[in-house]
Amino acid sequence: MxxxxxxxxxxxxxxxxxxxxxxxxxxxxxxxxxxxxxxxxxxxxxxxxxxxxxxxxxxxxxxxxxxxxxxxxxxxxxxxxxxxxxxxxxxxxxxxxxxxxxxxxxxxxxxxxxxxxxxxxxFPVLPSIEHNELFQMPGDLLKAMIRQTVLAASVNEQTPILTGVLWSLQDKQLKFVATDRHRLASRIAQAETAADYRFNNVVIAAKTLVELSKLVPDQHGLVDIVVADNQVLFKIGNVLFYTRVLDGTYPDTSKIIPSMFKTELVLDTKNLTDAIDRAYLMSREEKTNIVRLTTLEDGAIEISSSSTELGRVTEQLEAKQFDGEALKIAFNSKYMLDVLKVIDSEQIFIGFTGAMSPIVIRPTDHNYNTYVILPYRTTN
Amino acid sequence: MxxxxxxxxxxxxxxxxxxxxxxxxxxxxxxxxxxxxxxxxxxxxxxxxxxxxxxxxxxxxxxxxxxxxxxxxxxxxxxxxxxxxxxxxxxxxxxxxxxxxxxxxxxxxxxxxxxxxxxxxxFPVLPSIEHNELFQMPGDLLKAMIRQTVLAASVNEQTPILTGVLWSLQDKQLKFVATDRHRLASRIAQAETAADYRFNNVVIAAKTLVELSKLVPDQHGLVDIVVADNQVLFKIGNVLFYTRVLDGTYPDTSKIIPSMFKTELVLDTKNLTDAIDRAYLMSREEKTNIVRLTTLEDGAIEISSSSTELGRVTEQLEAKQFDGEALKIAFNSKYMLDVLKVIDSEQIFIGFTGAMSPIVIRPTDHNYNTYVILPYRTTN
Incomplete structure (x- = not known):
């Protein structure tokens, strides 16, 4: 040579x-x-x-x-x-x-x-993959879908399947789901495929998707995706990216997401992010990251957190919309921040079905993203 | 309040x-x-x-x-x-x-x-320092003197005095010296003081000087410096910075620096830096960072390093000037890079007195900086 x-x-x-x-x-x-x-x-x-x-x-x-x-x-x-x-x-x-x-x-x-x-x-031989059944996605959409789901994947290698993101395709609708059992992120999008092309239980490690994401230009250009038995191939210009899919069956998450709510809020995304970020600084001292959300009489909400050694942070926020019952709930501020950082919409919807039930977070202007956070059971 | x-x-x-x-x-x-x-x-x-x-x-x-x-x-x-x-x-x-x-x-x-x-x-009471004997230095000069000496201070806490930089002032000449016994950095400058103002053996921790440096604006504005018995006070605008001086007597380094050389080289600083940087990548694999410098017949030099597992890097450089005996010497490439990165001059002088004797490095356009690196004794 x-x-x-x-x-x-x-x-x-x-x-x-x-x-x-x-x-x-x-x-x-x-x-x-x-x-x-x-x-x-x-x-x-x-x-x-x-x-x-x-x-x-x-x-x-x-x-x-x-x-x-x-x-x-x-x-x-x-x-x-x-x-x-x-x-x-x-x-x-x-x-x-x-x-x-x-x-x-x-x-x-x-x-x-x-x-x-x-x-x-x-040198290892690359997997041979039939290119028959490929589908295509704009690079920027693929990157957004990855960014908006990997946050909820588990980092605990003891449950390997949960360290991945579940991909499924049906009726030309592509869906990504990730959950670590404490929170869930899901994102759907329309895919350019044949109407009868479908797959399920394709689970790709979240850290692999993050690496893939770095190779995809932040543009609308199409990425070819070939899903084979135990491999997925991505073709990005002159680059081929092969990944193994994770072994095992991904748990059924369809029943986790409540569809009826007892309390519904619409909030300004940035104001809520900033308020929770300040409360997080205090909650972090207690390791648990517990933050409390309490509805007030006048359609406002209060975000608070406290630490026995440091003190207490209290934030008041106007709700854009407030329907249903009064509520007092506690959750992990870090989980909430992770979600708020990847929602690109100016306003978000939060739905509650009680202090012990999953919290649902969605953008208000479309229904492509759904996030669920399990609340903390606190005595107070 | x-x-x-x-x-x-x-x-x-x-x-x-x-x-x-x-x-x-x-x-x-x-x-x-x-x-x-x-x-x-x-x-x-x-x-x-x-x-x-x-x-x-x-x-x-x-x-x-x-x-x-x-x-x-x-x-x-x-x-x-x-x-x-x-x-x-x-x-x-x-x-x-x-x-x-x-x-x-x-x-x-x-x-x-x-x-x-x-x-x-x-709360701890700040040291009370008499402001009688202060001297002043331009902020950018103080920062340069710190940057050009701290690299040679020891990071080994077992010899605390060597983790500091030695300051001395005599005949209006301020001098900083640092050494970890394998290398030495020294920098002198004229100071604005009374002709008879002098001090010696004022040793300030290198990491403290790095922190001080961050507070000093990169401008010519004057910093007030008050040297007291076991404290030094820096006044930078509205900010007061107090530091303890290190206990102990700094070793005498005046006899380490050779003044006569058997081989003298003048080299382009950037070319040498790049060549040693590439050789360093190879030498790093062997942990020792050993790089060899060999003078060639035609006034050029060769920089080389090797690793049994990886291979060998060989670089040829034209010397701007070459006087004296032929030479083959080995040294720590990381130490040389540390020096080359803080020398602001386009050309540097390197003086040798044999393969086992200290290597002296200086800028060619002034004699404010002097660096010494001890060579490796190698069998090859």
Whole structure:
């Protein structure tokens, strides 16, 4: 293998795939980036077996030469050092040449780097996925759906299935759900698919979705998504992102969300966020993050929290709308903040069915998002 | 105590003093900020007994009312919560009222905060320092001297005196020295003082100087400095910064710095920095950070480092000037990078007196800075 390539393009592709290289590989090859060179271009791949990312650099783009290939070939280079050194090479032109035993020479300006390369034959083989049944989503919508659901996924690895986000598709409606048993986030959207295309129980790790999100441009351009038996493939321009789906059956959450309420509030999202944020500062001292919401006589509400050592924060807020019974309820202020931060609407609806029942939070201007928070049972 | 005050001004003063409040106080009062209110203004003080910072907010500045004092008084409030809550108060106007048992009420917009205040009588008394013998330094020069010396101070608390920077003044020349026994940094400057004013063995903790540095504006305005027996006081506008000096006698470093050299190099600072930075990436893998410098036949030098697992980086650099014997020497690349990053000159001089002798680094355009790095003894 021998080629010269643009440092800028090489660096960009390396940054895209490097996240999939294992930072503490059980075997060295999993901490590597595979470089495949053909006369068409250069393919970089990293894989920790859970996720795999592949990026393709063509030899030419828009009549501009990006790479010049003297001799095709393959090699695997240790990711951590390779990622950092390419960024810092002195010249915009980088030459890479692989010799016997995968010894690799990287040359740029007056810098010479000899790297111990690994055998590409030992690199994990990417899952083969049939591209028949794919659907498409605008990148910005995919990012929004991820951002608005991952917050409720569990971080406790003892219940692996709950560390994921449940994807389902039916009647051209795509739905994401995440819950850690204390709170739930759900988001729906219309998808561009065949009317009879459907799937269920596709659960993808929340942290994988966060990584995927970083690779998706914040634009309306379409992302291809292929859901296979135990893998999902995302195609974002020249980048392929493969992820394993989590094993197990996701619990049925359909009955958790109340549809009738005894108390209904509409509040200004920013005012409520700021008030809860201040109460959170106090509640944090008690570790429990308990904040109380109390309805007042005149259609206002009071948010309060207290700490025996520090004192007490009391906030008054005007409700835009207030229907139903008076209420006093306690909940985790951090959970509420997590929800308020991802709701993009100016006003929110909060529905209660009593001090011990799930709290439902929704934007007022559409019904794509639904959030549920379980209240605290407090003696006071 | 009762007053109303501008949130912006209060917040700014809190941010200035908060660094001196102990984050893990042995007694609660040391984790507090003392608020003293008189008809002249508001004084905030925090102290962990090693350093104390005081900031004064006048009731009026440039004919603008900053605070309105109804009733003078004192209280101590827990710093951590106070720092964060003031930043997030909803209105630009903040009312503070202290009742019985130092119960403190903070009111802003529709936010009410009750805080458990502490008795100001228990707060540490600031050192009393005679202001007779003060000297002055431009703020930007003080910051530069700190930045160019703290890097060589020891981080090992087992030799407390070496965690400090040695200050001395003689013949109107101020000198800072720091060393951790493996490297040394020294910086001199002319000071505005009486010709016969002198001091020696004033050692201030490097981490204290870094904190001080953050409070000094990056401008030419003068900072007043008062050196007392075991305290130094810095006056920066409305802010007073007190620090304890470290106990013990600083070792004599005057004989460490060679003045005659067998090999002398002048190099472009940026080119050398970049080359060593790349070699550092490789050397880091071996934990030792060993980089080798070898003079070549044609007035060039070679920088190299290697790792058994990863490979080898080789860099060639043209010397701007090269006098004396051929040389092969090994040193800690991290130490060299630390020095190169704080030298503001375009070219640097490096002097060697053999592979086992201290390496001296200086800017070429002035002799205010001197750096010394001890080489590694390697078998190769």
């Amino acid at each position: 021998k080629l010269s390539i643009s440092k800028h393009e090489l660096n960009e592709a390396i940054q895209q795939v490097a996240k999939a290289a294992s930072s503490r590989p059980t075997i060295p090859i999993l901490g590597g980036i595979k470089i495949e060179v053909t006369h068409q271009g250069v393919t970089l791949t990293a894989s920790d077996t859970d996720i795999s990312i592949q990026s393709f650099i063509p030899v030419e783009r828009d009549n501009l030469v990006i790479a010049h290939v003297d001799k095709p070939g393959n090699v695997v280079l240790p990711a951590k050092f390779f990622v950092e050194i390419v960024k810092k090479l002195p010249s915009e032109n980088v030459e890479i040449e692989v010799g016997a035993h995968f010894q690799t020479l990287i040359r740029s300006g007056s810098t010479d780097i000899q790297m111990v390369g690994l055998d590409p034959e030992e | 009762k007053l109303s005050i501008s949130k912006h001004e209060l917040n700014e003063a809190i941010q200035q003093v908060a660094k001196a409040a102990s984050s893990r106080p042995t007694i609660p009062i040391l984790g507090g900020i003392k608020i003293e209110v008189t008809h002249q203004g508001v004084t905030l003080t925090a102290s962990d007994t090693d350093i104390s910072i005081q900031s004064f907010i006048p009731v009026e500045r440039d004919n603008l009312v900053i605070a309105h004092v109804d009733k003078p008084g004192n209280v101590v409030l827990p710093a951590k919560f106070f720092v964060e809550i003031v930043k997030k108060l909803p209105s630009e106007n903040v009312e503070i009222e202290v009742g019985a048992h130092f119960q403190t009420l903070i009111r802003s917009g529709s936010t009410d905060i009750q805080m458990v205040g502490l008795d100001p009588e228990e």
